[in-house]
Amino acid sequence: MDKILIFISGAIVGSFLNVCIYRLPKGESIVSPGSHCPKCRRPIFWYDNVPILSYVILKGRCRFCKIPISPGYIIVEVITASLAVALFTAFVLGPKFAAYSLLSAGLIVATFVDLEIREIPDEISLGGLVVGLVFVAILPGTLGAASWSRALIGSALGAFAGGGSIYLMGFFGEMVFKKEAMGGGDVKLMAMIGAFLGWKLALLTFFIAPLFGSIAGLILKVKDGRDIMPYGPYLSLAAVTSIFWGDKVLRMLFYGM
Ligand SMILES: [Zn+2]
Structure with missing residues (x-):
């Protein structure tokens, strides 16, 4: 029921x-x-x-x-x-359910707009980033933190890790291929994802997204520029995967269980 x-x-x-x-x-x-x-x-x-x-x-x-x-x-x-x-x-029902529902809603809009016009609206990515920071501070349990200040720091770290990882990938892609590699939209989207998930799951999202986009597709994108294929849908799919199985995957990777 x-x-x-x-x-x-x-x-x-x-x-x-x-x-x-x-x-x-x-x-x-x-x-x-x-x-x-x-x-x-x-x-x-x-x-x-x-x-x-x-x-x-x-x-x-x-x-x-x-x-x-x-x-x-x-x-x-x-x-x-x-x-x-x-x-x-x-x-x-709880803080995690609420946070992940909000994040998922943002990811669904970002995915379908990105598929349509190869762009992610700032209202979603930057708006979502702010919502994520505020939400996590109000409900620290989202990140398993004991106080609002620790939760906010965790959320900000997540935003930096998420946005930073994609930014660096684009930066090196540009150095190698002499073309704009990742759109700013992807950086902002990953910052929003990190704000909700924290730095561990944000980095996991960064690493599993290419599995969905296929390694070949990613190289094409970094090589030929942002308009070849939208990357937002793969980041979104990776973020949802991290929500459900991320903790399990991290435990397996680092503790072998
Ligand atoms: Zn009609």
């Missing part, structure tokens, strides 16, 4: 994330006006805007002009809802 409620809440959040994904790159407000069909401009009524369900019932088309609606919408809602359930299952 709990999981059903979490799934429904996640789907609702996902439908808000869709609005961010669609509007942030255009510089539009995410609160008003209400949703409308991109083709016929007719407003979308609440009963046609129910997360996941409406898309299925309307068979992915506008009720009026029947123009196909991007499956990206339902994909984002299903991913957000499923991730919420997975986080709830792994962490139950």
